[in-house]
Amino acid sequence: MQSSLEKLRKFFNLEHRNGYNDTAIIGGLAKMLDYWEGEARADNLSEEIIQAVIQRLQSYEKLSPESRAESLKGLWKRIGDQYPEATQKQTRAPRPHPRPGDRPQPRPVSSPKEPDPKPAETSLATEPFKERPAPPGRAETAPGGKTSATPAALNADLTVLQGVGPRHAQTLGKLGMHTLGDMLYYFPRRYEDYSQLKPIKELFYGQQVTVIGTVQSVHTRSIRGGKTQLVEAILSDGTAALRLSWFNQPWMANRLKKDDAIAVSGKVDQYLGRLVMTNPDFEPVETESLHTNRIVPIYSLTEKVTQKWLRGLMNQVVTHWAPRVTDHLPESVRSTARLLKLDEALLQAHFPDTQNKLQSARKRLAFDEIFFLQMGVLRQKRDWQSVTARIFDVQEEWLDARVKALPFELTGAQQRSVDDILVDLGSGRPMNRLLQGDVGSGKTVVAALAVAIVANAGAQVAVMAPTSILAEQHFRSFSSLLTGENGILPQGAVRLLVGDTPEAEKEAVRAGLQDGSLKVVIGTHALLEDPVQFADLELAVIDEQHRFGVDQRAALRTKGRTPHLLVMTATPIPRSLALTLYGDLDLSIMDEMPAGRQPVATHVLRPQERERAYTLIRSQIKSGQQGFIIYPLIEESDKIDSRAAVDDHETLSKEIFPDLKLGLLHGRMRPDEKEEVMRAFRDREFDILVSTTVVEVGVDVPNATVMLIEGANRFGLAQLHQLRGRVGRGSDQSYCLLIPDHEDAVENERLQAMAESNDGFVLAERDLQQRGPGEFLGTRQSGYASGLRMASLTDAGLIEEARSHAQRLFKEDAKLEKPENALLAEALERFWGDGKGDVS
Numbered sequence: 001m002q003s004s005l006e007k008l009r010k011f012f013n014l015e016h017r018n019g020y021n022d023t024a025i026i027g028g029l030a031k032m033l034d035y036w037e038g039e040a041r042a043d044n045l046s047e048e049i050i051q052a053v054i055q056r057l058q059s060y061e062k063l064s065p066e067s068r069a070e071s072l073k074g075l076w077k078r079i080g081d082q083y084p085e086a087t088q089k090q091t092r093a094p095r096p097h098p099r100p101g102d103r104p105q106p107r108p109v110s111s112p113k114e115p116d117p118k119p120a121e122t123s124l125a126t127e128p129f130k131e132r133p134a135p136p137g138r139a140e141t142a143p144g145g146k147t148s149a150t151p152a153a154l155n156a157d158l159t160v161l162q163g164v165g166p167r168h169a170q171t172l173g174k175l176g177m178h179t180l181g182d183m184l185y186y187f188p189r190r191y192e193d194y195s196q197l198k199p200i201k202e203l204f205y206g207q208q209v210t211v212i213g214t215v216q217s218v219h220t221r222s223i224r225g226g227k228t229q230l231v232e233a234i235l236s237d238g239t240a241a242l243r244l245s246w247f248n249q250p251w252m253a254n255r256l257k258k259d260d261a262i263a264v265s266g267k268v269d270q271y272l273g274r275l276v277m278t279n280p281d282f283e284p285v286e287t288e289s290l291h292t293n294r295i296v297p298i299y300s301l302t303e304k305v306t307q308k309w310l311r312g313l314m315n316q317v318v319t320h321w322a323p324r325v326t327d328h329l330p331e332s333v334r335s336t337a338r339l340l341k342l343d344e345a346l347l348q349a350h351f352p353d354t355q356n357k358l359q360s361a362r363k364r365l366a367f368d369e370i371f372f373l374q375m376g377v378l379r380q381k382r383d384w385q386s387v388t389a390r391i392f393d394v395q396e397e398w399l400d401a402r403v404k405a406l407p408f409e410l411t412g413a414q415q416r417s418v419d420d421i422l423v424d425l426g427s428g429r430p431m432n433r434l435l436q437g438d439v440g441s442g443k444t445v446v447a448a449l450a451v452a453i454v455a456n457a458g459a460q461v462a463v464m465a466p467t468s469i470l471a472e473q474h475f476r477s478f479s480s481l482l483t484g485e486n487g488i489l490p491q492g493a494v495r496l497l498v499g500d501t502p503e504a505e506k507e508a509v510r511a512g513l514q515d516g517s518l519k520v521v522i523g524t525h526a527l528l529e530d531p532v533q534f535a536d537l538e539l540a541v542i543d544e545q546h547r548f549g550v551d552q553r554a555a556l557r558t559k560g561r562t563p564h565l566l567v568m569t570a571t572p573i574p575r576s577l578a579l580t581l582y583g584d585l586d587l588s589i590m591d592e593m594p595a596g597r598q599p600v601a602t603h604v605l606r607p608q609e610r611e612r613a614y615t616l617i618r619s620q621i622k623s624g625q626q627g628f629i630i631y632p633l634i635e636e637s638d639k640i641d642s643r644a645a646v647d648d649h650e651t652l653s654k655e656i657f658p659d660l661k662l663g664l665l666h667g668r669m670r671p672d673e674k675e676e677v678m679r680a681f682r683d684r685e686f687d688i689l690v691s692t693t694v695v696e697v698g699v700d701v702p703n704a705t706v707m708l709i710e711g712a713n714r715f716g717l718a719q720l721h722q723l724r725g726r727v728g729r730g731s732d733q734s735y736c737l738l739i740p741d742h743e744d745a746v747e748n749e750r751l752q753a754m755a756e757s758n759d760g761f762v763l764a765e766r767d768l769q770q771r772g773p774g775e776f777l778g779t780r781q782s783g784y785a786s787g788l789r790m791a792s793l794t795d796a797g798l799i800e801e802a803r804s805h806a807q808r809l810f811k812e813d814a815k816l817e818k819p820e821n822a823l824l825a826e827a828l829e830r831f832w833g834d835g836k837g838d839v840s
Contacts, residue, residue, distance in 0.1 A: 038174020188297035374806035437590030439725025572760035
């Protein structure tokens, strides 16, 4: 097994034993990315796996322990699918799932920095590269066999550099740098601004600053009953002193020595009236950097590479080759968007003259990434619309009769979505539509009408859901809407196919699909299995589509010729993300609630007000309603100070609600056990369901009117809103009560936002700003989104601007055949590779 996979196995194993508390590596699992990414590339792991690991680990610390467990297990399964040897049992390797009695492994610690590599042959020549002339008559070739304007030397190995032999080239390869072109795009992770240094005496609370000084003292002490190690250092610059604190990073005491000159970056906090910095970044001060009064780049490193050596190497490459790079962006786009030229942007991104020039450089490079994403999804949309699909003409009288037969009136948003779908189905091109609605907005009814149109014409429909519970729920909903007295299909024409469907019934469903007698099937991943063959699949409906990967959706599409595709999500997605991640899909937004629905009254309570919550729950149940109590943990942990479902279920059953019936639901239960508990709760066999977040998506219990969320500060806004969506699905007033772990978390921004708004789209925008795009990224987007070097998916203004320019250019020259767009076509091919913009 590759060493990089072996390390993942070891750290995931240790993290499992530690209760997913992000302590397998000191400083958090994300710290391992500093060196792991380079090792993974050296091991030739696929880019898909590397990006998946980066995405999961970068967002790991923000997740709840349960979400962390699901994240790591899902990631390990994905790795095992591609590298089966990683999940095979080995006699000496750690197991991905440890057994009782396994001995814990020691926690890895940072190794001391290696000295600067200084090979004997190093010399600073006027030209910093060894001459390697290309063979006569040979030009660099771009994808498609065209001659490229990109300098051929940018594809040269790093050994062309003076002072870089095979050993150093291999080390740099661990950082993802294999060619000179890679070095141009290996951007600093941050900068030290020595041009605007502030003396310590002029600092004030809340500033984000860099200060330089000399370490006066370093010491370590235990706090919180010995559970936490605190390293403290005093930094002085001659004007005043600043206290630096690092929690649970004991190795810092060895890295800092008295009289060391260091540059420290972080936020200025206050403790007992004195200014402090908590867990700041620091770098040893290099005298030459300090005296230049410049903005100095700080690069990510790997073992045996120092900042000084790498910075010098980058300076050679960037100053020599950036001016020789040809700008791929058409002049019309660059001038209209007021962007720097590419050569200037690359120079300023690495070695900026001023903060303004640095921001302009970052904007240009970020614009390129978003622009390429937009061009890719527009190309995919064009390709998808270039094929033909079956036309479904709908008689207005027939549709009106179906709508009038519904037990409720459609909202304006539902009617607009139905109209969108009618246009798609009658266009002769495959529908490729995202139906995006807030929780409870009535997406199922809209989808059911689409299914009715197709099934009424004699064609087949497949509806795929991520879980058996949700699939069964859809089965009941679609059956009631499509069959019976007012339906268009006979009883039994809608069937369910999930993993635990009896084998005899599975055979009957497969036979009906293959001979065309069965028109509508609803299921899970079981629909993707080879034995499932359709006679005439013309519509695929995918619910909670972000939970399915690209390959899974593609597999469902291949079950028909060019079936229409309708994907649904109950996770409101901010506009900036929707434009970027779903630019290839047509979008229908459902932002209205059905008549009679009341907003869920949401309140933030202090931990000592828990009895008030219990009183409200009792009153609701006395009135014939039901309730949820949600926990962030399954069982209590020594590592995490938060309440847990299993432990509190016993207390609640025996002491708080002894006269009521309480059910228990959590992620460690078998799928059939979870479904049985949900069925029992839906059938009112339980008054209260004590659960973790497994109820987050899709579970519909209209009789549930109250939800208490414990440890609410441990959840993101999107997740809290999804949880709240499990109540308020009937006509009665419903309540959501949020109790944080600690008193000081009551003013938590996310919790206050929940109390202020029931609008999922408003909350999604706030969650994007607070926590980044991780909450909204599924398998579909995480790969390329995490690969963005400069662009941020939270920058709505830049996304709108890049999309506008991409659309304008695509309208003028979709195939980029004009001479002025030749360089852009070449760069776009490099960006997407063989993906062709296939993000859906």
